[in-house]
Amino acid sequence: MHCFEIEGGHKLSGEITPQGAxxxxxxxxxxxxxxxxxxxxxxxxxxxxxxxxxxxxxxxxxxxxxxxxxxxxxxxxxxxxxxxxxxxxxxxxxxxxxxxxxxxxxxxxxxxxxxxxxxxxxxxxxxxxxxxxxxxxxxxxxxxxxxxxxxxxxxxxxxxxxxxxxxxxxxxxxxxxxxxxxxxxxxxxxxxxxxxxxxxxxxxxxxxxxxxxxxxxxxxxxxxxxxxxxxxxxILPDMIEIGSFIGMAAMTGSEITIKDTAYDELGVIPDAFRKMGIQLERRGDDIYIPEQDEYEIETFIDGSIMTIADAPWPGLTPDLLSVFLVIATQAKGSVLIHQKMFESRLFFVDKLIDMGARIILCDPHRATVIGLNKETPLRGTTLTSPDIRAGVALLIAALSANGKSTIQNIAQIDRGYQNIDERLRKLGAKIKRN
CATH class of the missing domain: 3.65.10.10 (Enolpyruvate transferase domain)
Incomplete structure (x- = not known):
């Protein structure tokens, strides 16, 4: 079986175009x-x-x-x-x-x-x-x-x-x-x-x-x-890939432009990332993400912990909650991730905990993430991709981690992401397929 070998901790830069949805x-x-x-x-x-x-x-x-x-x-x-x-x-x-x-x-x-x-x-x-x-x-x-x-x-x-x-x-x-x-x-x-x-x-x-x-x-x-x-x-550009690239830029502290995003079709996705403290700018139909040394999760008006939850459209798509959970691990502040639709989608958090993330899995649908504010980077390790979306979330984690990571079962990632290793190498990622 093929795997990805990733040397994390490197900043990325450049432009990337999302695949069709x-x-x-x-x-x-x-x-x-x-x-x-x-x-x-x-x-x-x-x-x-x-x-x-x-x-x-x-x-x-x-x-x-x-x-x-x-x-x-x-x-x-x-x-x-x-x-x-x-x-x-x-x-x-x-x-x-x-x-x-x-x-x-x-x-x-x-x-x-x-x-x-x-x-x-x-x-x-x-x-x-x-x-x-x-x-x-x-x-x-x-x-x-x-x-x-x-x-x-x-x-x-x-x-x-x-x-x-x-x-x-x-x-x-x-x-x-x-x-x-x-x-x-x-x-x-x-x-x-x-x-x-x-x-x-x-x-x-x-x-x-x-x-x-x-x-x-x-x-x-x-x-x-x-x-x-x-x-x-x-076919429209893939909004899940667009969200994945926004999260990847934030986690690696990189300056990236995502081209041809069909921005008007993204709904609440850009604002959901802004709630996580991630800066992004619309430039025509492109999204520009500047380099950020840190990003701070907002709280609700009364000061209570932010909740990021999925919902039927025009709510936040459940396919992006794995990405939000991963980027929260290096944010400043805490967040509750509430995955309402699928009871097994959060079980990949044990892999993130092995990498040093501070996560409490409350139940099959909810996880509380205490952000490390990039003061303690995640550490590289051997990971296994359980499904498409968790797989790309682990890939984002590995790109930001100190040291080398190996992601196995990448056939799951290939089901949903087109030549992802080749495209990330063009941004400067140290990733190879074995």
Whole structure:
């Protein structure tokens, strides 16, 4: 297995451009199954999860052509539905959680869809009830084979309806939207997720001929159409990577410019970093982070300890809480990190404690971090990446630490971050892949 070897304690400098958004890419690539016509998608990140999904669509029968380093053409004219019953499909699809979103378009277009239990990060329970309850409300029949952990949905005709989602699931909302755009009549989805990824998916579907209103809100109205055409779509920059680079600059005391961030789509992310005492400046669509010797966490107005918590959009995305936890270890002051959505995402803190961080894991969802104010740097050690986001948080910690660190299981990091070692070396990072 490959690993990263990192010599920490070096300042970085220069410019870095974020990749296309991983979570958006998974949604819009699945949407190509809705049309027989050519769909071109630009700014596709070159990462394991996305490449695996593209290969899976090719196996199903989608004609995929690489038009450039980050652009692909998709033509889903002839789909082999029998392949979805094969053991090969079960093996490939189960390794990638995002591929569950092929179900909505296949159900809408072909009246049936099949899927194994999906994999993905080991960050706690991630149920799929919202997806299947939504399909059922549209008129589909749901079947579950517990012995094989295999799901199927079938419907002669999907019919629009009103539904109130029990949770504002991003992938659940996306999957239901992908099914509803070809359903008969009007579908209303209340408590819909409204993350930029879902907004981008809806905008792409509208450009294909779908009728969707309420984009950007938690109340979506969809008028079903008979068919959808082709389009060309560009994926947003990855906000999680942007946040990771902001945290990396702060932890290493570096001066960095993050290029082409689509700043207006970042929501509360910049202000959340400012609450941690990190200076950042908007320059057009770029973000400039100056060199800082220290950064101090704010308190609430009454002087109580700051809490950084995740929430459905427009709240703070849970994918960045691992980064906030790491940068807090070298801040001045204390903070409570409250990860509400996933009960296993904070368990990587034991690795940070081994590096010298002062962290109290209160329970599976909360950790209190007492900042070292860079007076006592973290120390290098051997680390293991448990999931994508914790992996990059440990990478940031290693870049700031005194001495050498080894990060194992970097396949997890590669799932979400494109050639991260090569890009960081251009900033001056002492990192190599073995």
């Amino acid at each position: 991983k979570n958006e890419a998974l949604q819009v690539i699945c949407a190509t199954l809705l049309s027989k016509e050519e769909i071109i998608i630009n700014n596709i990140p070159d990462i394991v999860d996305v490449n695996n999904l593209i290969n899976l669509l090719g196996d199903i029968g989608v004609i995929v052509k690489r038009l450039g380093k980050a652009s692909c053409s998709f033509i889903a004219e002839n789909i082999n539905m029998d392949y979805l019953q094969s053991q090969e499909f079960r093996t490939k699809a189960s390794s990638l959680r995002g591929s569950v979103m092929i179900m909505g378009p296949l159900l809408a277009r072909f009246g049936k869809a099949y899927f194994p239990k999906p994999g993905g990060d080991k960050i706690g329970r991630r149920r799929l009830d919202t997806h299947f309850i939504g399909f059922e409300k549209l008129g589909a029949q749901f079947h579950y084979n517990p012995s094989e952990i295999f799901y199927s949905v079938e419907a002669e005709h999907l019919k629009g309806t009103y539904m109130l989602l029990d949770e504002a699931s991003v992938t659940g909302t996306a999957n239901i939207v992908l099914a509803a755009v070809l359903a008969q009549g009007k579908t209303t989805i209340y408590n819909a997720a409204c993350e930029p990824y879902v907004q981008q998916l809806c905008k792409m579907l509208v450009s294909m001929g779908a009728k969707i209103s309420g984009i950007g809100s938690n109340l979506l109205n969809i008028e079903g159409v008979e068919s959808l055409g082709g389009c060309e779509h560009r």
